[in-house]
Amino acid sequence: MNASRPQILILSDTNQSNLISYLSKYLDGAEVVAIPFNQMAQVMINPNHAVWHQHYALIVCWAHPKSIYPDFEKAPIGKHDMQHFKKFFLRLKDKAERVLLTGFETYPDAFYSQFENVQSLNRYLLNTIITTLAIENPGAFSFLPGHYPTLANGLHAASPELWYLSKTAWHRTVTDRMAVYIAEIWKQWHGEAIKLVITDLDDTLWGGIVGDEGWEQLRLGGHDAVGESFVDVQKQLLLWKKRGLLLAIVSKNDEQTAMQAIDRHPEMQLRRTDFVNWKINWDDKAKNIQSLLFELNIGAQHTLFIDDNPVERSRVAQVFPDMMVPAIPTNKLAVPAFLKTLTRIPATGVLTNEDLMRSELYVAESQRKNSASVFADIETWIQSLETVVTI
Secondary structure, X not given: OOOOOOEEEEEXXXXXXXXXXXXXXXXXXXEEEEOOOOOHHHHHHOOOOHHHHOOEEEEEEOOOHHHHOOOOOOOOOXXXXXXXXXXXXXXXXXXXXXXXXXXXXXXXXXXXXXXXXXXXXXXXXXXXXXXXXXXXXXXXXXXXXXXOHHHHOXXXXXXHHHHHHHOOOEOHHHHHHHHHHHHHHHHHHHHHOOOEEEEOOEOOOEEOOHHHHOHHHOEOOOOOHHHHHHHHHHHHHHHHHHOOOEEEEEEXXXXXXXXXXXXXXXXXXXXXXXXXXXXXXXXXXXXXXXXXHHHHOOOHHHEEEEOOOHHHHHHHHHHOOOOEOOOOOOOHHHHHHXXXXXXXXXXXXXXXXXHHHHHHHHHHHHHHHHHHOOOOOHHHHHHHHOOOOOO
């Protein structure tokens, strides 16, 4: 190993050569290694194993529950075994700066026979141990829900062909998705967390084109599945704002028409006071984003851009390669759940009080700038601020 490069260890009971390859690509400069195939049990029970002679920047534990608990399919996990697992996971904390623990996917009991209900119970118990560790040790452990990787291909994300040919458990798309997650959360840990969310409007915050249909006809809320999904999208952005993230708008629209929808539509969860800035015009979006980033003094690497249009996303990603520009699902009903899977979004408890005040300060500054434009002279504007200076 190269001691000058950050070391990442993959703890797994399957062949993880694909994950190593993807991670090495996404985390240029890091050295990624995995334990030998089918050696999970040996590594777990032997604290003097050669693997533990190295201190790692990150340990990723992504294994089948049977490799952690050999009787996984036979009997429920007992209290003694639960303590054993907890001690093992805590030992990982001493061997790395950070530990990423993946959960185990659970299914409704109706999917199982009586024999298989044992597996379902054990999955829940293992997940309880992992989530408890993550809550009790937020600076050391992170938890990845078991269903996350399988979102790439649905329930049947495993590949029988790859398993029998190379002992690789997952399709490449699943492994790639896992690598992207790890890389993004790595960036968050190393100071590249998202601070600013820039969103489009039409078919992103609401359904329809406001300039063509008018704000009264937009699909937003009501007894409409698509309308409800857009409300949930806005609620997610509002949640991010409460965590201290800044919200801004970049949209090709008439500003007066767009702001009318934001101000008047009864189902809007976000109002103009929730946004620190907006660029609503017919200019190139990349140009508007560049101007917005300059005004807010925020780097592209700390910015998330949300837009339903793949052409606009491609253009922005080309101009700002460090910006987070996710591919938004074409199925509008899938967007709210998709937003919850995005990484580099600071979790509750991570941000300081100063971070949480930042959004309010930017909004106040934006309102002062906007109010200045409606007054004929600077003196009148200053008086309108009603600022009192005590000497």
